[in-house]
Amino acid sequence: MTSEDKDDRPPSYVIFGAQQKRLREVRGLSTQELSDKIPYSVDLVRKIERGERRAQPDYIEAVDTALQAHGVLVVVGEHLSNQYLFPEWFEEYVQAEASALRIDIYDTHVVNGLLQTEAYAHAVLSAHHPTLDDEEVEARVAARLERQALLPRKPTCMLSFVIEEWVLRRPIGGKSALKGQLNKLIECARMRNVTIQVLPTACETHAGFDGPLTLLETAEGKRLGYVEGQAGSDWIAAPDKVRSLEGRYGIIRGQALNAEDSVKLIEELAGNL
The missing domain is CATH 1.10.260.40 (lambda repressor-like DNA-binding domains)
Known part of the structure; x- marks a missing residue:
């Protein structure tokens, strides 16, 4: 920005x-x-x-x-x-997220923090490098879970997630933690303001090869893009670039399973654990 x-x-x-x-x-x-x-x-x-x-x-x-x-x-x-519970480059996003009207997210590595269970979040943060001490891991887990107050918040924030299928198969934290995480996704998908779609691994090509992305509509109605990398993040505010990300996200959603079929797949994966 x-x-x-x-x-x-x-x-x-x-x-x-x-x-x-x-x-x-x-x-x-x-x-x-x-x-x-x-x-x-x-x-x-x-x-x-x-x-x-x-x-x-x-x-x-x-x-x-x-x-x-x-x-x-x-x-x-x-x-x-x-x-201090979030990386310095992530703090501005957390502030914008808390008051957002709409957020669209495409995830390729792990389940999004807004949807993580405590066990899953603990496993993800425990794998952080450089290594975090136990106290800091617990503090960051608590901060991540607090962000989830956005889901039932009033006024409502509309949330759309597209998740790569293989993310739902990686047993982060072990099979028990993964099963709990999948069950939470099913619960969240039942919320009227939350849509969860799965992009099948069998999909030979799609519009998301450039990596994860987030689109956010601020409380003032401004549309912004947000992308993360290994060393930090970037806000995208230029209208033409935001429109490009919106178009890309729309294609990704169209290539993913619909919401109903996505929940069925998640239920099947959970049932196999």
């Missing part, structure tokens, strides 16, 4: 940055002088004050001490702590 579309700085970054800047100015310090008091670069100090970078816990502790804030910045950091 470009700056022309909206201020894409996460509110948590802006809030913390403004607090730090005000305390620094009260102490009569320049950004360079603050940097000299902590083991972080002046460039990072400035970016955090502009709300362009996330302040990590160790940084917050160091700055709080340097500015003699007596825990003020630490408290602010605690109130914003759930921001």
Whole structure:
């Protein structure tokens, strides 16, 4: 997303940055002088004050001490702590997702986080590299499950998912975890605002070879694209590019099994476990 579309700085970054800047100015310090008091670069100090970078816990502790804030910045950091439960590049998406009117998703690797069971999510996050410690895995699992409040949310968000069949066959977490995950998909598919379709592995060619994609309609009615890769994510806001993704997603849906046949296949897969 470009700056022309909206201020894409996460509110948590802006809030913390403004607090730090005000305390620094009260102490009569320049950004360079603050940097000299902590083991972080002046460039990072400035970016955090502009709300362009996330302040990590160790940084917050160091700055709080340097500015003699007596825990003020630490408290602010605690109130914003759930921001650390998602990768930095994913935070903006989570915020947009929570208030979205419609989301269309094509998944190729794992079941989408909005549909995952606790056991499945735990298995996925336990496979993260670099390895997460047990406490962080549990925190991220809890944060992922909290996102699922979107499904029964009022006002309703319309959700459409297309999932590659082979994703439903990979026993992530073991057969028991997979069976529980398949059963959850069946339950979610019964929700009136949720459509789940399976793209058969037997399909020789389809429009999704470029990888997973998400289309999101914001609370303001703006359509955006969102794609993820190994190292991060990209927002797609240009209308022509969004239309291209919408056209591609429409073709993918047309090549997938219809909703009724998809549920039958998922039930069959679950029954075989």
